[in-house]
Amino acid sequence: MQSINLQKDKLELIEKIIHLEDKNTLDYIKSILNDETSEYELTNEQKLVLEEATEKYYSGEEPSFTWEEIKINARKSYNEKKS
Numbered sequence: 431m432q433s434i435n436l437q438k439d440k441l442e443l444i445e446k447i448i449h450l451e452d453k454n455t456l457d458y459i460k461s462i463l464n465d466e467t468s469e470y471e472l473t474n475e476q477k478l479v480l481e482e483a484t485e486k487y488y489s490g491e492e493p494s495f496t497w498e499e500i501k502i503n504a505r506k507s508y509n510e511k512k513s
Contacts, residue, residue, distance in 0.1 A: 450456055472480070486492040495503070 447456070447459065450459075483492070487494055
């Protein structure tokens with residue numbers, strides 16, 4: 431039996447998909463769901479960027495943010511660019 435949170439997450443995703451208008455996003459979601467065996471592999475450059483960011487995070491050189499803080503900052507930035 432699936433947990434209530436898992437069921438809730440599924441319903442939220444379905445709701446978002448229903449309201450999507452961007453064909454590219456829908457095609458991307460479809461490709462993910464249709465290709466379960468595909469595994470994404472990072473390039474060496476991407477791995478290096480990730481390693482550097484990880485080092486900065488653990489050293490305290492760069493702060494970390496919650497997902498809510500990231501969304502708020504992204505919205506602020508977007509709204510400032512629109513103005």
